[in-house]
Amino acid sequence: MxxxxxxxxxxxxxxxxxxxxxxxxxxxxxxxxxxxxxxxxxxxxxxxxxxxxxxxxxxxxxxxxxxxxxxxxxxxxxxxxxxxxxxxxxxxxxxxxxxxxxxxxxxxxxxxxxxxxxxxxxxxxxxxxxxxxxxxxxxxxxxxxxxxxxxxxxxxxxxxxxxxxxxxxxxxxxxxxxxxxxxxxxxxxxxxxxxxxxxxxxxxxxxxxxxxxxxxxxxxxxxxxxxxxxxxxxxxxxxxxxxxxxxxxxxxxxxxxxxxxxxxxxxxxxxKRRFDMPPRIPSFRSYLLSYLMEEFFKKIPYPKFEERCTRCESCALSCPIGNITLINSKVNIDEKECIGCMVCIEACRRGVLDYRVQHELIYGVGRFVYKLVLRGD
Ligand code: SF4
Ligand code: SF4
Known part of the structure; x- marks a missing residue:
């Protein structure tokens, strides 16, 4: 064992x-x-x-x-x-x-x-x-x-x-x-x-x-x-x-x-101690179902604390699909193209970026029902 x-x-x-x-x-x-x-x-x-x-x-x-x-x-x-x-x-x-x-x-x-x-x-x-x-x-x-x-x-x-x-x-x-x-x-x-x-x-x-x-x-x-x-x-x-x-x-x-x-x-x-965890996107053993969930509830980054930004470009250089540009010294993320990989969040040491879950309202209601009915975490 x-x-x-x-x-x-x-x-x-x-x-x-x-x-x-x-x-x-x-x-x-x-x-x-x-x-x-x-x-x-x-x-x-x-x-x-x-x-x-x-x-x-x-x-x-x-x-x-x-x-x-x-x-x-x-x-x-x-x-x-x-x-x-x-x-x-x-x-x-x-x-x-x-x-x-x-x-x-x-x-x-x-x-x-x-x-x-x-x-x-x-x-x-x-x-x-x-x-x-x-x-x-x-x-x-x-x-x-x-x-x-x-x-x-x-x-x-x-x-x-x-x-x-x-x-x-x-x-x-x-x-x-x-x-x-x-x-x-x-x-x-x-x-x-x-x-x-x-x-x-x-x-x-x-x-x-x-x-x-x-x-x-x-x-x-x-x-x-x-x-x-x-x-x-x-x-x-x-x-x-x-x-x-x-x-x-x-x-x-x-x-x-x-x-x-x-x-x-x-x-x-x-x-044990209950950690403050990132929002959980439901996942299943089936790839297709998990993929659909991840697409629907994609996490989209955005610059939450722009005043902290040092224009270091680390986020832009790290994005695997080149989806971030600094226009007029402002971080610009193309939401439509974003694959929600969160690499930019990892790259930013200044805590400028945060993210939101796409279809936030449906996500919130789903989580509430899941917790209430299934008593899941
Ligand atoms: S989440 Fe990924 S794809 Fe989207 S902007 Fe950040 S690094 Fe680029
Ligand atoms: S990594 Fe952070 S500090 Fe650097 S340009 Fe991007 S958002 Fe600004």
Whole structure:
């Protein structure tokens, strides 16, 4: 049976919490024959860990110490950020971790190897860095965050940061959940994996994963079944994991357990807290039905706090369909063409952009009836 370990962190005693959690998960059996380990954090941008946006580097520092004790010689920290990775590494002082015996790799400067998706839901082929291809074990250290498009950003979603940026952008056009599944299915079929969720400072709110309110949860959640780890984390965030489509799909394809896993350490009931989540668009196992729902209740961004705008153009440069222009220094979004991917929301660090759900009135009435009649969340 799958196993998820939930550990309470007593700041500043990160090391002991990481050690106690990983002693259950990173066993000698798991490390048997492992020579090279890749640690994949979530370093989306240069916001520090206490904002709830990026992985706490103290977890990585502790983990390196534990792996060195287990005689692992090659430990690599690799990431391809949403923003310029080199600038993010420097701002967050990621290279500082090299003094503990790890090597830091900027995926953007790595050699890229093309692979075939086992599922081919959105991308038939995509590129992975040689560092990812060469490692024997991936320790995926994601952040506990809400996400305006996918509901949450946890372990399965974090692996999307392994592929080329332009393919991530293409994935937003082809369907982000399907793209997540393409990447996750390849990695989970071809690599040993440990999934870790940094819930020391989590992030809640409708504008995640780059903007929102930090929540001090003081938790680390870990296991070797990425689906079970994500499912337990969503339950800790106060919701059913079945409402998160990419987790539901991952379990439906047989990549892990959404329901049947045992928990050690803290119980979910004891640590759970209901997060402020982005509006939920109903999703179904049927692609067609989900697609129709997403089209009808598309999320449309708009500049809510124009006075905060610095005209940095980050939103315009990130939009995968070139749908944003700055006319007379004003952000202009073509609502008709917008595919509702929410990349611009992720790109804007100034909190200028917000979004509304198309057909808001019908959506509101539907949600009200659903809650009242079915008592759903
Ligand atoms: S305007 Fe924003 S939500 Fe619309 S397509 Fe562009 S990035 Fe996506
Ligand atoms: S990313 Fe934000 S601050 Fe920059 S131009 Fe767009 S709306 Fe303005």
């Amino acid at each position: 799958s196993h998820v370990c939930i550990t309470k962190v007593k700041d500043p005693d990160i090391y002991n919490a990481v050690k106690s959690c990983f002693s259950e998960i990173i066993t000698d059996e798991l490390l048997n024959g492992v020579r090279k380990i890749l640690i994949k954090p979530n370093l989306l941008n240069s916001s520090p860990a206490h904002t709830g946006v990026t992985t706490d580097l103290r977890i990585i520092e502790s983990l390196i110490g534990i792996l060195r004790e287990k005689n692992i010689k090659e430990i690599i920290i690799g990431e391809g950020s949403f923003e310029d990775t080199e600038k993010v590494f420097k701002a967050l002082e990621v290279y500082r971790l090299e003094k503990f015996g790890a090597k830091v790799v900027n995926f953007e400067e790595d050699e890229w190897i093309v692979v075939e998706s086992p599922l081919k839901l959105a991308l038939k082929h995509f590129h992975l860095p040689k560092t990812v291809m060469d490692c024997d074990l991936i320790i995926n250290i994601a952040k506990m965050k809400t996400h305006s498009d996918t509901g949450v950003s946890l372990g399965i979603k974090n692996l999307l940061g392994c592929i080329l940026k332009r393919e991530r952008m293409a994935g937003h056009i082809m369907g982000i959940e399907k793209t997540i599944l393409d990447v996750f299915s390849y990695l989970t079929e071809n690599k040993r994996m440990v999934s870790v969720i940094d819930g020391i400072y989590a992030l809640e709110g409708r504008l995640g994963p780059a903007n929102g309110n930090p929540v001090k949860m003081d938790l680390i959640i870990a296991g070797t079944d990425s689906v079970a780890v994500d499912a337990a984390s969503v339950r800790i965030m106060g919701y059913s994991p079945e409402r998160i489509r990419h987790i539901l799909l991952a379990s439906g394809f047989g990549f892990g357990e959404i329901e049947n896993y045992e928990v050690s350490g803290e119980s979910i009931e004891n640590v």
